[in-house]
Amino acid sequence: MSTVDASGEATARAARSRGPIPKSELAVAAVLGGLGVFALVDAHTINVPASASAVGPRAFPYAVGALLVLSAVGLVVALVRGDRGEVEGGEDVDTDGGADWASVLKLTGAFAALCVLVEPLGWLIAASVMFTGAAWTLGARPWWRALLVAVVLNTLVQVLFTQLLGVYLPAGPLEGVPFLG
């Protein structure tokens, strides 16, 4: 923990809370309130069987919906009073700059590849594609070293899970290869 960073954050926070409310923060409150309204409306459509006792399946969903709406209102009040969301810190997180959307999109692509490929090509290949893509996105160079790490790691996973733990992982075209399928 570099203490210098933290006091800088505190000052930056004080400066930010004087500015206008960022639209994104209001949007978060709106989403929360919208979810609450959905919960209240949808709770009304839950069937209540005749056998249900005093409190049926609707009561708790109503309460949750009300809590969501209330917390959205509370959030807006807090925003008006100068409360601003702070990006959560962490050892590997640089809170100075904005979010790097390109990296997140690439990561999403890598994960989507896993979802699409896991059934036709099996865990080993699909997860290796995802690992390589994710590591490359985060700055691993050269790409073939990331691929090497990915293949070794996922081969170990495939063998350990299917042979030792008895968990099913699809093998894809590697079906029938000793220890993998």
Add this chain to the structure above:
Amino acid sequence: MGDLSALMAGFETALQPEYLLFAVVGVLLGTAVGVLPGIGPAMTLALLLPLTYSLEPTAAFIMFAGIYYGGMYGGSTTSILLNTPGESASIITALEGNKMAKAGRGAAALATAALGSFVAGTIATVALSLVAPTIADLAVQLGPPDFVALAVLAFLTVAAMLGSSPARGISSLALGLFISVIGTDSLTGQQRFTLGLPTLGDGIDIVIVAVGFFAVGEALHVASRLRRGPIPLVPISGRWFTKQDFKRSWKPWLRGTAIGFPIGTIPAGGAELGTFLSYATERKLSKHQEEFSHGAIEGVAGPEAANNASAAGVLVPLLTLGLPTGATAAIMLAAFQSYGIAPGPQLFSDEPDLVWALIASLYIGNVLLLVLNLPLVGVWVKVLRLPRPYLYAGILTFAALGVYAVGASVEDLVLLFILGGIGWAMRSFGFPVAPAIVGLILGPIAEEQLRRTLAISQGDPTALVTSPFAAVVYCLVVVAFIGSQWLKRRQARLDAAVFAVAQASTTPGGPTSPVGEGRPTVPSGKERRDAARTKNDETNDWDSGGQW
């Protein structure tokens, strides 16, 4: 002393070679993930929840206990040696510990943290073994309305204490409760909030939500704001532990334990508060005031002890009342549930073997940590150097693996990523994740008790407050809410004061300003990083003169 013989029986179980092996694996795994940035014990337990399908409960809980204690232990190594801001629970250790490391006393900082953790962990585990059965005996008389009251207490304190403001904490809690309602109502078999989607018919598995929020959410968060460049590690140097160090450490250890354990047992948001209070105490009592903010050993010894003592304290409400007071405890509760075991007053009478083996394994885990950790510190430093692209790609891989292994379902993977996106958004907008997890896991229990209460009273809502115990708890909720806001303000003040002093003392030639006096000017991010790097280079010289 029926409890003592039960504890001995627990030791007999936990010391069997097979279980001992699980304890060693848990402790090593826990320390490794505690050392790694971005992975905490909550996330590790979430990833390992699927293991509960193939392991028998005793083995699983012995391993989970090892991970839990090991994670606490590993975190201190990171905050002492890694020169970047970390998670809030370890900030205090980092404050003095990191300064000690930079001043060439890293070895002593690691030693006092390890020994203090052992002392505090052991004393607190003794306290746990004494207190827990007594509380369980008393709690047997509690009825459904009392558990509703306790759940409300846990919800509100967790939401109010974690995170920067109550509004954000409660929003997170509400989101967790909402997710817990999705699925089929267990009492009437009705679909709720499923949008008619068959995937949601059985509800969303806790594993998917927890792994999504913690693992995928964290990976996306780090990916969006990755700190580039070399990993700024401070080399370990200096003497390990001198007589003088011990003389200055043992009192803070004991005081830290005395502060940490009770705070762990009450729903006050986990270990963070205890470490802050311990630090404030040591600062006040120390004879070496001038060393604070420059690497005072008391400032590592006390908070580190408090941190571990509260980790044991957290288990008291979890085991005796089934009440999780933080994210890690909530996931342990989920693990109990997946075995069909409900932690609560009956746990000690229904599952004595399991509970006492778990408690015995905490003692064993503490000894293992002491024996394994200092000698293995070189390994932990290597773990810390793990290149971040591989670390976070690995976290994503294991998150997907954990979820896919449960149901071999691509839909679950998509759901996992969506929940990860929500977890990322929460981190970006300053919403704490822990209240959502507590709401998700405690929500269904609270609903069941609520409906049971009202079924017994035939719909009369006053039944919720007429039980004397429940009435007392609701009064406590009010007191706790006001108290927590007061404590948080105090903590923030201390926070600001400490940082102001630290800032003034790191400015070359700058005078050390008195506590709480004005905020210093802030250098730009780049300047700050450069300054940190220069400091690192300086400490490299210390290494050559080091004593190890």
